[in-house]
Amino acid sequence: MNKANLEQSRKDTRERILDAAERMFMQNGYDGTSMRLVTGAAGVNLAAANYHLGSKEALMQEVLRRRLEVINQERLRVLDEAETKASGKPLKPSVIIDAFFGTLLRVAADQKAGGDTFLRLLGRTITDPSNFIRTFMSGEYADVLERYRQAMFRSLPDVPKAEIVWRFHFMLGAASYAIAGTGTLQLVADWQVDEGAVAQNKNLLPRLMSFLIGGLRAPLPQIDDGNKTVWQ
Amino acid sequence: MNKANLEQSRKDTRERILDAAERMFMQNGYDGTSMRLVTGAAGVNLAAANYHLGSKEALMQEVLRRRLEVINQERLRVLDEAETKASGKPLKPSVIIDAFFGTLLRVAADQKAGGDTFLRLLGRTITDPSNFIRTFMSGEYADVLERYRQAMFRSLPDVPKAEIVWRFHFMLGAASYAIAGTGTLQLVADWQVDEGAVAQNKNLLPRLMSFLIGGLRAPLPQIDDGNKTVWQ
DNA sequence: GCTTGATTCAAACGTGCGTTTGCTCCATGA
DNA sequence: TCATGGAGCAAACGCACGTTTGAATCAAGC
Structure with missing residues (x-):
């Protein structure tokens, strides 16, 4: 040898x-x-x-890291590219959302093997209670989240920042649960039948994108502090 | 004694x-x-x-059952009441969503103690991988989900049923992640600072409702089968 | 040919797990 | 008064866990 x-x-x-x-x-x-x-x-x-x-903890971290590294670098690259193309103007919300969630699904679908497995692992890990996972994930996501947060703030200057953060959270939840592929409540009958269903399912991304953009652009709720601005 | x-x-x-x-x-x-x-x-x-x-499994099931029973019975009662009031006409989507998610948050907020703890447990349990939990939850939710599914179908007769089911999934995910209170990615800075933050937070429900209704009523995506109907 | 260092392997280490066992305590009711 | 049975308790059961050990294997380099 x-x-x-x-x-x-x-x-x-x-x-x-x-x-x-x-x-x-x-x-x-x-x-x-x-x-x-x-x-x-x-x-x-x-x-x-x-x-x-x-160790087992290090194993878990490496399982997450090796794929998140690729995904998050691509997320930054796509956002850079979009901002370059926009030449200083704020990006449309839909462009930002696609750069974040669309990149995730496209990169996962590209992987020769395991892309789908990882997506579903990620969907579950995002709500994992154990401390070292939360700490690790925060670190892995820190740069990407900061860049996307700023892009969203610029994209929606009239919307209170707290509101943007909340809606980003809702979007994360909707996407995570969908890619986890099978929550406790199995509403979509043919889920989990096919191992490669999530990433391969080309209909998930447009469906998710429509929902997320609809939610993001919904009229602002009436909040205690009296803010009644309609987000459009 | x-x-x-x-x-x-x-x-x-x-x-x-x-x-x-x-x-x-x-x-x-x-x-x-x-x-x-x-x-x-x-x-x-x-x-x-x-x-x-x-046993430990029976303990977990009883922890979930004793609160889900109250919540899901109230969900059925509120839906019945709304349908009675509508006297045969289909309900508005926003009414259905509020009956499902609003009831959850209101009942949890009502509980003398543990309501907030349970909400966050539920948010995490919904993506739990273990088999007996998934089976148990499916059983607990079966009746409620069937009733609400039918209500949604009647409410949106022009929308393909598959689309409604997908969007209900997205809504479930957004709500679960939000009430879990702290996902891996801690975007909302003051989360988890206060033990009673989720259920007590009166702003969560209107914020969530706006987002969910916005997502539910978003234009339909273009799907492979050529469906281009706009959902309005 | 022999040392070296990376890799594989069977076996074991100590620990924490879910559960069970008998025993004690004590209010109940015949 | 005393047998009954629910409830509490310390201790132990067997097992699976993450990790470590020390020997075996084997190509590489002098």
């Missing part, structure tokens, strides 16, 4: 662990997934997971 | 376990919560949980 093959072999084991972990975490959640389950699914020795990844 | 006091004592222990479990499950998730943690927080003996509730 030459050096390249050795390198390949090492990489294979590590990535097989990551791929299996992604699948198991998606299906069973973090606490519901054991190292034995992961290494069993990956077809490697139990100790290999700790050897290559360090 | 007379019969009434015995009864009271029995009830107290059982309910203290349920209250503590509700709090711990909300904070740590189902798998992340141990029976020792629950009974410790409740100030009762470890064996008391199995004695009064049977």
Whole structure:
């Protein structure tokens, strides 16, 4: 075995662990997934997971990081591109929303394998209670969220910033639940029948986009502080 | 000790376990919560949980059931009342949405204690991967979902039913994430500062309602099957 | 040919888990 | 007065967990 093959072999084991972990975490959640389950699914020795990844927490972080890195860099790139094209003018809300949520679904659909699995893992992880996951995700998203927040503020100068933040939260929730693919309440009958249904489903993105933009542009509610501006 | 006091004592222990479990499950998730943690927080003996509730799974189900029962019965009552008042005519979408999500928040806000804790637990449980929770929740929601689905279909006769189901899913996601109170991405700075913030926050409901109705009434997306109807 | 260092592996470590076991306590009612 | 049975309790059960250990394996480099 030459050096390249050795390198390949090492990489294979590590990535097989990551791929299996992604699948198991998606299906069973973090606490519901054991190292034995992961290494069993990956077809490697139990100790290999700790050897290559360090710990269960580090394994989870790497599962999330390796894909979020690609997605969030692309999110920044697309936003940069849109702002360059707009040459200083504020972006339309729909452009920002598509750059954020559309990029997520497009990148996931592009991945050779695991894109769909990751989407559903992400949809569940976003509400995970465990502390180290919340901390890690905050860090991974910090830059992207700050840039998109500013873009939204510029895009909607007449809307109170608190209102924008709230609606961004609602959008995140709607998108997360949809890509999680199967919440507790299985309303869409053919969900989870096909493993690759979420990312492959080309109808999800336009459906989601319509809903999100509709929600974002809805008339502002009447709030205690007397703000009655209609958002249009 | 007379019969009434015995009864009271029995009830107290059982309910203290349920209250503590509700709090711990909300904070740590189902798998992340141990029976020792629950009974410790409740100030009762470890064996008391199995004695009064049977098992950890049964404990979780009872935590959810005792509040969902009240909420879902009220949801049915409010919908019945609205349909009676409409005397056969289809309801407005906003009325249906308020009957579903508004009732949830109002009932939770009414509860003397634990309403807010339960809301956040519910927001997280709705994406829980574990099988027995999904099965249980499906059963608990079956009647309510069927009634509301039919009401929505009648309310929007020109909109494809598949589209209505999708948008109901989006709404569920937006609401769940918002009431979970703290997702991984903490956009709203003052969230989770105050234990009673969600249910007490009178501004959440109007904000959520505006967003949901805006999303529900958004123009229909262009779908592969060529449907271009605008939903208005 | 032999050392080196990275990888694999079976086995074990200690710990925390859900649950069960007997025992004690004590109000109840015949 | 005393048997009855619900409730509380300390202790233990067997098991699965994350992690570590130390030996075995093997290509690479001198």
